[in-house]
Amino acid sequence: MSALQDSLHTFGPQAGHILDLWRLTLLICTAVFTLVLLGFLYAIWRAPKAGPHTPPDLGAFEHSEPTLQRNVIAAVIVSAALLLVLVGASVWTDRVLAQMSLRDALHVQVTAHQWWWEIQYDDAQPARVFTTANELHVPVGRPVVLTLKSDDVIHSFWVPNLAGKKDLIPGRTAQMQFRADKAGVYRGQCAEFCGYQHAWMAFLVVADEPSRYEAWAAGQRQAPPPPADPVAARGMRIFLGSTCVMCHNIAGTDASARKAPDLSHLGSRQTLAAGALPNNAEKLAAWIAEPQKIKPGVNMPAHAFAPDDLHALVVYLESLK
């Protein structure tokens, strides 16, 4: 089975520690369940059968049952001891998770919206700050500190391969940290019911080798160049002349609204619509034309472009790498 979005296949220390705790807990719980089940089944099997007419045994009213008492007390003490072990292991894991080194951490602000993720890479120099959407690139081996906010309702940021989840609550700023120790693409998904398209509010965490990450970040910081291809240029004019500019932002153009995902480097992303669609021309065209058929309830309106116009628009958007 694939390791996609699977908490049992971990690629970072946070998820790894949790998986260790899981294994210990599963072991203890399975052992307890087996013992209780066996004891219970044995009790059923060995007991003599009776009917409603069988006279009840009232011996318990007359004398105490010391063996039974001893056994029950022993079982309770063993259970309590095992629970104590689990409490200890849990608190210990908590501590380890909180003590992950944050030296040379990457700082990213994630703002959740209904139903997409706004991702802003912080930097000490304001000019190096850039924004993207639905795809979080991180360098392998470097800790990432996420500042989590929400623009509307409660969402939850969860990428099981790498870490546990954290809720993004309006009015509160949460923080979580993780580290990806292996390069790869890890899928995450919103894990707090947030409305109609909660099911399709996914994101990707792309862990790259540091050099590849830096190259990617440098590309993201730059505004995309004006399109050379005439079809793409026509697409840009259509973009700027249509409803898109009311919500979307493309760096280097006059489109600078921040209510919808940043499209400056849409062509470089692997998915569209918060992980709902693979990023290719056909799907992008379908998304622009009829988003409600793909994600009913989403805030993007439908558009009836002429086929040529839609094609040009798609070529332009895909050219934004």
Next chain:
Amino acid sequence: MTRDPAWPDKPDIEPLRNTVPPSAEQILALERTWRDPPGWLGFISAINHKTIGVRFIVTAFGFFVAGGLLAALMRLQLARPESRLIGPDLYNQLFTMHGTTMMFLFAVPVMQAVSVYLVPLMVGARSIAFPRMNAYAFWVYLFGGLMLYVAFAMNIGPDAGWFAYVPLSGPDYSPGKRVDFWAQLITFTELSGLLEAVILITTVFKLRAPGMTLNRLPLFVWGMLVTAFMVLFAMPSVMLASSALIMDRLVGTHFYNPAEGGDALLWQHLFWFFGHPEVYLIFIPGLGFISAIIPTFSRRPIFGYSAMVLALIATAFLSFGLWVHHMFATNLPELGKSFFTAVSMMIAIPSAVQIFCWIATLWTGRLNLKTPLLFVLAFFVILVIGGLSGVMLASVPLDLQVHDTYFVVAHLHYVLIGGAVFPLIGAIYYWYPKITGRLMSERLGRWNFWLFFVGFNIAFFPMHLLGLMGMPRRVYTYPKEMGWGGLNLLSTVGAVMVAFSVLLFLVNAWRSRTHGALAGDNPWGAGTLEWGTSSPPPAGNFNAVPVVHGREPLWEAQPEPTHVSGLAADQREVLVTTVLEAHPDHRVVFPVPTPWPFVGAVATTVLFVGSIFTPWAVVWGMVPVAIALTAWFWPRRRETRAHLALERSP
């Protein structure tokens, strides 16, 4: 000595032999005094706790079936990835209605319903306390549930989850009246629940048969007593939360608006402070059922009675200290969360005590493996799995991976269905002969059981795996490439099996009314008081109120005095006893049937539903409620004269 057809070779002990048996005229007079009036007016005036109890149980099971059908639709949608059977709007309404129905309209009310029927019989009382208020509480519950389903039929069904987190359920993100109907349903069910809790506590404390000290109380009654106290402390929290939500939505207060000083987490704290004890409100009565059934079918009293009582009380107390484990993913302080980890694990200890005591009872008993016991035995498999997955969820780091995934869905269904529904079905099989006078079919019962047990595990065990594999909750569909389709399909197959098993149960219950074997007083050979009267019981429960000398009064030879004599048969005279030792204290005459509780419930419904639309409904709606309550309590001259006559000369 009468021959009991279900117990032909009954041993010589006649535990409830009455040395001063009532005469035939007295028995007839008792029946006339305590029964409900006939006809349409009688239908709405009925206050006999057995009448209300049966209505209550049937209504609760009606909601159970409705909630189950909603779940079946959800499972059909989730059977295949990217299915277009049900869109997000309807799906959100389905899971909200399913959760709301099961938690607010089935799980707690059915337990209260069964105890409304059984507790007076088990404690040897002629009536439940506050019988008119009992009727009112039932009507309020029924009307609230109907309101919700009418709203659902009109596309105003709530769609923000049974837990309705703000800000999603707030005025900005849930337009229209959907969430308002949900919030008002809370008001209905919590009013009903709180009233029932008061009624149960009063019944258990003050209306017990003489000699039934607290130490001799059946464990089921202990369970319901503890549950009722929990209700008193837990339900006001959710009433507060939902009232604040209604006010935010209707009049523009800012309880949950962070921009104006409110807090979205306030909702979570208030809701879960109720929500966690709520699941114990469902679980503890289940424990009570098990403690009632196991002794009867193991032919011995329960082992460790005192430990069991203390375990119930400990569970109740601890359950109020767990609520933050529903909020582990929020940004509350981490060290604080660890305390809740500790308490959440600790609460397993009293439950473990109970489980080990039951196993000890089974180990040293002689087993009558009939359907009621089968359902109870399933508890030991299913609830233990659920409890252990709960121990997993209690740990903060583990919870951060599986919170809000199908792992939690698996856990909650294992504990609620294993811990409450299985024992409940067993309890219905157990007490059905007492309620109707006929036994349910044993053959159908076995089919019912095995289909339910196997189907349940097929439906819900895969969900543990799905949660670990990353499938979140409350999603109307999921991508093909995640590889979750197979397990989801398997789960749907199991759900269909569960649906068939419920159908079998209903068929069994329906057919046995006319085709079931005649039961007699005590078909199971049980030891508690309700089995010492006829099946179904007479209108006044007992022809003569028994005096209790032990924990299993029907199993032990009872010394004198064996019964109470001297209570009037032509008035609803009830003996009130002291709280601890159940010494006779004084006599009270209980009220007669009246339609005013029904009218009051209608007026309350109008008030509540109106206040969804305008706050003025609270003001104007109070008038009919006040009128109904006044008429309800207004003393009738004739009745007062008769009561006073009784006082002067019994």
Next chain:
Amino acid sequence: MKRLRLIGVLAWLLGSLAGCDRETRQFETPPHDASAAHATATSVLAPGPYPPAASTPASAASAAPPQQRVDHPYEDNAYAVSQGKRLFRWYNCSGCHGNGGGNMGPPLMDDKWIYGSAPQQIVDTILHGRPNGMPAFAGRIPEDQVWQIAAYVRSMSGQLRFDVEPSRSDSLSPGEPEQRRSPEHPKAVAEH
């Protein structure tokens, strides 16, 4: 017993047939006709960097008149009004109209309507702009959304039914929520 059940079923059916227009969530609405040319704007102002005209000669020639919608599709629909509220916020109408209290633009909460308060009139105002400062949003805001915004604007002066109007926003309080404002009864104004 049988009669009770019959009544219950009938009530259920009636309820479901009556439905509730207020609560319908209509996700698939007529798509924005991005190829059509639009009627002449009344205002020289328009949002966005390029004028919202058709971009190719071909589509300009085949332009059809914009959809005329004289019915009021959203007057009874709470979801649409709430979407209108969101769009009012997103498209920064408050930049001139100040949450309905007015600033550079006239207040929308009162009963003085320069160009009329009927839904179609408000839609025209938004689409085509008005002299003295109201930009023309045709081609920028999809027409369906304009109807939603118009419905919300009417709620600000209490002209929607009380159960359809939205309540407060999750924001700093800009005053009374729409459903608690007193209804206005503006005089009918002729179309300009």
